[in-house]
Amino acid sequence: MTSGDDLEFENQAILDASARFDFTASDQQYPIALTIAGSDSGGGAGLQADMKTMEAHQVFSTTVVVGLTAQNTLGVDAAMPASVEMIDAQFASLMADFDVRAAKTGALFDAETVRAVARNVRQHKVDHLVVDPVMVAKGGAALLDEAGVQTLKEELLPLSELVTPNIPEAELLSGMTIDNLDDMKHAAAKIQALGIKNVMVKGGHLDGDTVVDYIALGDEDFVLTGPKVQGKRKHGTGDTLSAAITSQLAKGMSLKNAILMAHRYMNQIIGQPLYIGHGHGPLNHGEWTDPNIFRKELRADAWSCQFVVGLANVGGSEQALFETVRNACAAGITLVQYREKGGAEKTFEERLRIAKKLTSICRAYQVLFFIDDDVDLAIAVNADGVHVGQSDSNVADIAKQAPQLLVGLSVSNLAEEQENRKVQQYLSYIGVGPVFATTTKKDAKTPIGLKGLAAVKQASKLPVVAIGGVTEKNVKAIRAAGADGLAAISAFTKSQNLEKTVAQFTGKDVKNHEK
Template structure:
């Protein structure tokens, strides 16, 4: 039962990014910036930096179960999100825990395709996500390559985004955001299909190499606002506004695809 005296708390169920740009680290930073406390279940460990991923090591299912048990025994989790889940076994382990603990306000960020196009979830994992996890979710937030996998179609136009959103909704998840960041043009357009309405969100396309963790950050911001009691529509719009703000103020970190500025820090140039 929710205790109104408890500070708004959310849960991220994701992999660990040793470079701090994506995964659990991006989620935690984002929730903190959006004034929500973050707990976490680590599904896998990665060795990575801004140049790429050098290694990935999934966590054993019993360790995932133990993390869920610890968190749910103590914290008033009001919203949760998933990120990279590595394979079908981990997807199914997470889905069982979501059902066991009756987690509500679940957002699925279906991490399946890397920015360079590499697959991050095999066919069995994609099938498990469709069959076991999406029907438990309040919202799913695929980018264009992920939406193509979930909808089973190519997406070339805005009309295709609408069609794909409806196909994904038919998988059992009532609300869908098809993100247009992988598209072209001066604006980024996201198609939002809710159970009772649809609309588009737009933002200026910022040309920067510091975009690592954009999907994690948007879904984490929406999760944070849901934990605070916002409606889904309001949480989506506030999360989108937050993203538009921070992506315009990149940080100079690393030598490859750098992280987002989740804290919205003033950009400083240190000269030695």
Template sequence: MVRRGEKTLDESESIELLTAVDFSDADRQYPTALTIAGSDSGGGAGLQADMKTMEAHQVFSTTVVVGLTAQNTLGVDAAQPASVDMIDGQFAAVMADFDVRAAKTGALFDAERVKAVARNIREYQIQHLILDPVMVAKGGAALLDEAGVQALKSELLPLAELITPNIPEAELLAGMAIRNLEDMKQAAVKIQALGVQNVMVKGGHLSDTAVLDYIALGDEHFVLEGIKVPGKRKHGTGDTLSAAITSQLAKGMSLKKAILMGHRYMNQIIGHPLYIGHGHGPLNHGLWTDPNVFRKQLPKDAWACQFVVGLANVGESEQALVDIVRDACAAGITLVQYREKGGAEKTFDERLRIGKQLRDICWAYDVLFFIDDDVDLAIALNADGVHVGQSDSDVAEIAQRAPQLLIGLSVLNLAEEQESQKVQQYLSYIGVGPVFATTTKKDAKAPIGLKGLAAVKQASDLPVVAIGGVGESNAKAIRAAGADGLAAISAFTKSRNLVETVAEFTGKDIKENEE
């Protein structure tokens, strides 16, 4: 849940549009991030937690080891920093070969190492730096001396896109005691004044029943509410959250959405720790690979209004495609499915370039972005999901290969719905149809009608989306037959008023869609 002051703010609030970038061969490389921190021999925090988190988010992790610790779940027994020459050497090796798209820091030990890290970040112009100002270990051991704190404030903090202090760290940075949400707000503003625009003050150390994190993104302030989990098996939570945010930035997400996704990830795993060791036990970082996590947390109307579209549907005009997707998202659709069929053949790189533009527009409006059939493209674009037909890719194989993807499956009738139950555990919804005759899809089968749609809906435990021949004139009847969503092409491309079309599809009045 997201709250702005006393007002609840849904996670569906629109996200800022990402800055357009040029495309090259680098865009086809696997998303890569860099963690700059100390090693935890116990495996629960530090570099080890960062790497596990990044892998859980399908991001390749590179490292700069700033120091070694001898620690376990009971505490830190010893710590030894790496030499500055070795820190410099690691930066040089990583940056010479890898396409690092985001980076984070952890324990940096002392002022000399802080300054060395800051110098390298400036030298290699590392973008999207998340600063996790690790100063005290979970067991209470100091991980950054006083001179190191001052160096962090003066050298490293101005280079960060976001800083993520917990309560003790925020108190140290802001120079004030923090006892409640109002104090967290004041501390965030004071930390911003030190030279970083975006601050996330984590409230897990406060004694409230809920965990409240205060986020200040420039002038936009809001609160994220999480669950309070009893017990001490929460080692490495700060590292894990900052690594999750870094991972999403490496995959191209905006900062706000990366924070929301990181917060969602923490809520998913913190209640299911690993029972290892005898002290502050570690988190279960791999739990995020559950393919049903996203589906369980989606709003009920996530499938309500789907726009299936590609260049062939807009006269092969790329600008027209971008414009109509943006207009449809602004009008209130809930999902865009990018589908290149029936027109001039496009190379993978062309579809990648076009898809990235459409994806960024969808994310700006918090609209789900799906790819039709092409799993490789969906993975490359970090799409929300992929939609496949009966003769397309195998659903179980998709789920195993890319568990982060939501999956929709087309079924024609009740028999195919019953067959789909074998892979139901991997599916987010089923697309049923054609319900009515359609000219958009040349190989479309005979329509099943409203009775056929109702029969499938009654038999299925999944959300059912009507496809084929869907338009404003029959939208109400389709919803009455039980459909959870409606998908169309020409109803949107030929619409004279997209806002009104969306209202007919969703059954909401125009004011509700605008909200």
């Protein structure tokens, strides 16, 4: 018989073996990279840019912090190197636990720091080292002193698999002036002569509308080009490019292909700026959507046919809700608004799950997806917009909280439209109604009729969407009153021919008939 102590020992042995197995499995599944750089408190460069880039490339990022900076997009206000002892301790701690497959360096501050990093790279046998020889910040501040540059050339660069200087850095390393592609080639050859096999000279500082990068990989060389984006929203480009290359190396990619992948990533994000800060703004590492993209690219009939729907409108069945929305999207609906009114209360988690599924359906058909009233839910599912009523939420607050959301506002008459003139700059459309009597909203106000709708349309500069009592029988009259769009519930949920109903709402039935 096994004693309690023996059983505990056996269980611990199983746990230990499992832990070893899990470590090995995760080690194989999740490539790990290391950034050896300074901290940028502004988040646009340094190890922060490296970490964002590595995570964007699905690589787990670890860090050795070699110094601190107090900086923002306007410049560096203060800098302080880490002690050699702390640098050594960070290396020792990381290498004792992580399988670091590739590493990169950024700003290294001074000769002592460069020497400490080089020593640790040799001691811990760091593979696939990419050296981004950061010497000057985007705003002009020096990030490596003269002695540091010399130490970098003598001790760290020979340990690298690739060095990625920009034009000013390549000039310092090669000792020559660079004005064109031929100069870049000569500079790369001189840098290779320092004992570095592979060099990438980045040509973003040269004149012209195209960025030209020259890459020398041993005896092979090639040129990569990309569009030069004007403006100053390009802080941390060097860090980001080198981190992207390092990420691909950590995933086992060849150096040439890693460079090609990183170059493609840079060209992709450089044209999607983030308007953050007042100076040299950061790059869009996560490829966030421009908050104004929908305002810029909305189709002309974006508001023409809106389907307002929730569980209460389809008998409480989630499956029926999903099928109804999918069918409406396939029929040509232009916007779906998810609204839970009446019936059993749903928790936020339950509504979140439903809204996520509805979002995916709408995305598949390129149909706008809005949430009724709930801004938090709209943010959580990355909805296109939110529709609010007079008492639901302050429109200006929504614009401040979630500028990426399109906002629709309900007004019941001309007086309310005029009361909301101050917030119309934040709105995408206004919903007007009820135009006719409706049974789907118990607290609906007095219908304003076609004359009331026409009065609001004449006064408003925004698209006007008719709501309340809209059916197949009155859509032509509503459009004739000037409505830019129509919103309905039962007209779609009870339709015997959804495609025909949608065509009537959008006016396409008239166009087809005229043809």
